[in-house]
Amino acid sequence: MRLVSIRELRTKTRSIGEWLSADEDIVLTSNGKPIAILSPVTEETFEVELMAMRQARAVRALNRLQEFSHLSGVNQLSDEDINHEISAARRTHMEHKECE
Structure with missing residues (x-):
């Protein structure tokens, strides 16, 4: 599970998409505190x-x-x-x- 800040979400969108494609969950943070979990899905799932x-x-x-x-x-x-x-x-x- 990776931690990604809101700022990184804006600047590393492609990398985040690749991590999700690799079935990795991502914890989105703001000021170092978790605020959301991004989880990979497909149309089927x-x-x-x-x-x-x-x-x-x-x-x-x-x-x-x-x-x-x-x-x-x-x-x-x-x-x-x-x-x-x-x-x-x-x-x-x-x-x-x-x-x-």
Whole structure:
């Protein structure tokens, strides 16, 4: 995996294309900090690669939600508490829709 700055992205476009063609992932940096990952794809692999990235993001989001629920204590709600929260959210949603 190579590290490439934004400046290098502008000045070494051809080299970066060659690295990607050689199946290398590239970490794009700004001020020395990673901001993006460039990953090689082809027309045939584009959809699969995109789906894999989206799935990884969803898993990270789920992990963050689980961590938040644990830290805030909401992971200990009873089924009755959960149903009460769902009902309250639905009431609020319906009231908001009626106001429109």
